[in-house]
Amino acid sequence: MLIILAFIILFHLAAAILLFxxxxxxxxxxxxxxxxxxxxTDLWYSCNATCYPVENSHTAIAAYLQAVQATMILATILCCVSFFVFILQLFRIKQGERFIFTALIQLLASLCVMIAASIYTAQKHSFHVSSLQEGSYGSSYILAWISFPMTLVSGLMYLVLRKRK
Structure with missing residues (x-):
């Protein structure tokens, strides 16, 4: 049981690191x-030798970019909160009970990541200036999509997990 618990903790921490x-x-x-x-280009800045804010990121035209920013930050916060709630429930809940509250928070984090990456995918060319149109998705975008199933699986593991001796 200790090995399973260590695996779950490491899996959760890996998902949180990917989100960060x-x-x-x-x-x-x-x-x-x-x-x-x-x-x-990330969610806030475009960088080559120097960094400058993403053009028009503060306007209504790029409101979806603000939604991506907010949901990614929310997903990261929820993932961290879920980990701390899991640690608290590990010592507080009775034997045989499930980690349902932890699972719900982690599943919400997963939903937020999916929403953020989906919005970014759907609107990828809307905020990029013409010089940035001919690009490709970067590693952070891929990590966001990888962190989605990781947080989803982590949340499902918490639903199945029961506290044992």
């Missing part, structure tokens, strides 16, 4: 123009 990296790292969209520096 996907939210913070500046590689949601990558452009490699011929003869120039590679341009990395």
């Amino acid at each position: 990296v996907a939210t913070i790292h500046n590689a949601w969209w990558v452009v490699s123009p011929a003869g120039r520096d590679v341009i990395y």
